[in-house]
Amino acid sequence: MISPVSDTAERRRPLVVAIDGPAASGKSSTAKWVARELGFRHVDSGALYRAATAATLRVQPDSAVWTEEMVLAAAAAVSLVPSDTTFHARLAGQEAEEELRGGAVTSRVSLVAKMPRVRAWVNDRVRAAAAGHAVVVDGRDMGTAVFPQARVKIFLVADPWERARRRLLQRLERLPTEEEIAEETDALVQRDAKDESQTQRAADAVLVDTTFLTQEDQVARIVALAKTAMR
Ligand code: DC
Numbered sequence: 575m576i577s578p579v580s581d582t583a584e585r586r587r588p589l590v591v592a593i594d595g596p597a598a599s600g601k602s603s604t605a606k607w608v609a610r611e612l613g614f615r616h617v618d619s620g621a622l623y624r625a626a627t628a629a630t631l632r633v634q635p636d637s638a639v640w641t642e643e644m645v646l647a648a649a650a651a652v653s654l655v656p657s658d659t660t661f662h663a664r665l666a667g668q669e670a671e672e673e674l675r676g677g678a679v680t681s682r683v684s685l686v687a688k689m690p691r692v693r694a695w696v697n698d699r700v701r702a703a704a705a706g707h708a709v710v711v712d713g714r715d716m717g718t719a720v721f722p723q724a725r726v727k728i729f730l731v732a733d734p735w736e737r738a739r740r741r742l743l744q745r746l747e748r749l750p751t752e753e754e755i756a757e758e759t760d761a762l763v764q765r766d767a768k769d770e771s772q773t774q775r776a777a778d779a780v781l782v783d784t785t786f787l788t789q790e791d792q793v794a795r796i797v798a799l800a801k802t803a804m805r
Pocket residue numbers: 597598619620621623624683684687712713714715716769772
């Protein structure tokens with residue numbers, strides 16, 4: 575439950591807004607925007623899973639033979655570099671955004687995200703990023719495993735067809751056809767199934783269904799909830 579901050583213990587709770595939800599629910603873009611509005615920094619936990627996956631692919635292209643040790647060793651090449659409003663996951667010190675978002679990483683990242691020690695590695699990095707700085711974090715388990723004491727917890731959902739439509743609009747920079755949306759919807763539903771065990775809605779998270787909301791509206795809603803919780 576979100577309630578006004580009233581006692582000392584409550585005031586000591588970290589200034590964390592945790593946004594969780596399934597793939598393509600708009601978490602990262604919303605979290606980035608909310609962070610800007612609040613003057614917080616954004617941390618995208620999914621980018622760390624993607625970076626660990628990309629780093630492993632560079633060392634061993636055949637993911638059938640990947641082990642947890644191999645992924646953790648490769649992940650040593652990953653760094654999280656702060657900027658004014660966010661953190662950027664780098665590989666061997668270099669920007670690698672395209673590689674992180676590409677198909678090779680996307681199709682293998684669920685495998686890596688199931689590895690318990692990799693999850694612990696990501697969680698440590700996300701908590702370190704949040705130490706000493708107010709943050710908006712997004713992922714699948716930010717409000718449960720990583721920041722159970724977050725002041726504000728949001729679980730973002732949207733109809734799969736709408737999530738697919740938005741994702742294609744962003745990727746193709748034109749209106750997608752019905753066939754393209756149908757194909758993307760299938761792929762998203764499959765990804766949801768792969769990520770199901772990691773995707774957790776905290777009992778005290780506010781459910782925000784963005785199917786019929788503009789991004790501006792959903793950001794305004796979350797910012798208002800955060801301002802109330804942090805008064
Ligand atoms: O949100 P995304 O598509 O960038 O996430 C990439 C992968 O990492 C996806 O398989 C879900 C997983 N993930 C996770 O298990 N826990 C998180 N906190 C964030 C992402």
